[in-house]
Amino acid sequence: MTKEEKLKQVCSQFTFKGIFDEAEPYGDGHINDTFKVTYVDDDKKPTQYILQRVNHLVFKNTVGLMENIEHVTSYLSSRITKEQQAEGYEILTLIKTKGDKSYFQDDEGNFWRAYVFVKHATGHTFAEDANMLYEAGKAFGQFQHLLSEYPAESLIETIEGFHNTIWRFKNLKHAVHEDPLLRADQCREEIQFALSREEIASTLVRGLESGAIPLRVTHNDTKINNVLLDDTTGKGRCVIDLDTVMPGSALYDYGDAIRSCGSTIAEDGENLEDLKVNFEKYEAYTKGFLEAMGRNLTPQEMKWLPLAAIIMTLECGVRFLTDYLEGDNYFKIHKENHNLIRARNQFKFVDEMEKQLDVMTEIINKYWR
Template sequence: MAPACVDAAVRAAAHFSAGPDGLSVAEIGSGNINDTFLVSSSGQAPFILQRISRQAFSQPEQICANLQVISRHLPPQAVAALVPARRWLVPQLLTSHEQGLWWCDATDNFWRAQSYVANAATLPGLTSLEQAREVGRGLAIFHRLVAAIPATALQAAIPHFHQTPHYFKLYEQACQADNQPQASALTHQCHDFILHRAQQLSTLEDAKEQGELHEAVIHGDPKLANILFDNKTQQACALIDLDTVGPGLRLYDLADCLRSCCNLSAPDQTPEHNRFDLEHCRAILSGYLEQGRPLLTAADHYYLAAAIRLIPLELGLRFFSDYLTGCHYFKTDTPHHTL
């Protein structure tokens, strides 16, 4: 990360910290969208500071409004009562010295701070089926906690998030854009892959429109990197990166979680070597049903397989469309990163 960004984070951290003494700011995480920092200072518990991408979130204030709704419904004492058998934490928003839930710097960067979940860490990958079951339990616990919040109480921080027909329209627009990257065998393969599956893209949205599937409050991005495990018990103890929390189908969360956790290939593996591991899928679903069986309807069970196929395709659409339009949405290391 450029020193200028770290310097900006230090200036932003000062608006949320107790004072300048011992102020330390370190980049953490490997997210594709926002910049995340761990802030420490004398006389104050460490906290998480994030610079929210305005490219991804056109109204970042809505993120804070959604998190405020979550915090009001789930203060720490309520969470402890609802999940008595294990440690479970919901990150809380911190207020700035200006008494706001965010702070904008001179160049209009949007910064917000949240409480830090100590003595916990994410996993770089799953190494056992018990870890997979814990992933499922953790996602179900989150769904249980937010189940009493009406989906209408939150707004979509990203309009049309996970609505695959919308991403297909953006893909079609990207195909007509000027200054596209030079066509290659791989881009032709991607186009063919998408077009051969175009008829499947509206399956879940059609079921929602027909009243078979219903919206609830969901996390929106429950990949393995967004699940914290307690250092002592090795149990899932929090879902983090709550920017995408909002109304949606629980199947979106389940399928996205499975997409993230059941591909055991190395990140730089070529596509033909990727595979969806059924053992880990069964373990995650088993853990989810232990904690969240009543949350799923017969229609959820029926459409689960379709969701598992659809969500990776949706993410592929988003990456490929971003590649075709110049890689402005996702963070990239090379011009072909999102390809």
């Protein structure tokens, strides 16, 4: 069977309307295989769908993951207001299989799912202007706001211990101790940088455990390309990529968004003298997020927002460094020492944010309501 025939066969399992026309790879996702599928009616009028093969090597409990998505998307659809819809905001919508299920498992064990295609909208990899980040922050804030009364503990953890910084540090220490490729001597300074912040890094995990901050439904992949922005108006249209939706903290989502968009250079940029906090972008994302979600956050969550950006960046650096020490098994590398370069970059960003904590706090206070 050719690839095209295979896709056509998978499509035939779903309740798509009309007849199959074509299926082509789509988007720039790194985790799942995504296709844009076109069906046509009798008048040759096309309807598009998104078809995805879920990466079941990353997501081992795919059935549980699909249940999370089913529950959360149907809850969101029941909560979205007419005003939000009038603004063009929509909820990612699953298309059922002919057997009325949210996924189809083929005979090779692959899981397939389908979504309504969000038209005339794009997930941008890079935010050229601050307004894009304002819109992304607002869309993720809206997402959390709509889910603020959802019983988070009823969802499964699709990746166990995803933001368990205590466990992430344990893994780093283990990698330093084992040092299978004798790389530790090359990065003593970086190891020291991380380990000296181990205590503070556990703040959010401990905060959740003690109840100091509430357990919430979190997206956990709040990169800008996971919000589709309208091609004409630039407004946030739809939050996508719900594989990592699970119980967590609102601070994870805010912190990780700032980690991924708030620096003046790329995540693996090496000119560290140029790496600063990009305050224009920081403020834009923060404004959007707090406009939509601010009133739901507790004073403790508000207080820890800037710290969350530091912790999430530190955690990411620790993961890059651990992977470097272990021999680059998890993150794909495209050049020599790539994971070490990434770790250094994240740690420099941590260092910059630590120095700018007062300014970051001031910006948050400006939008606190």
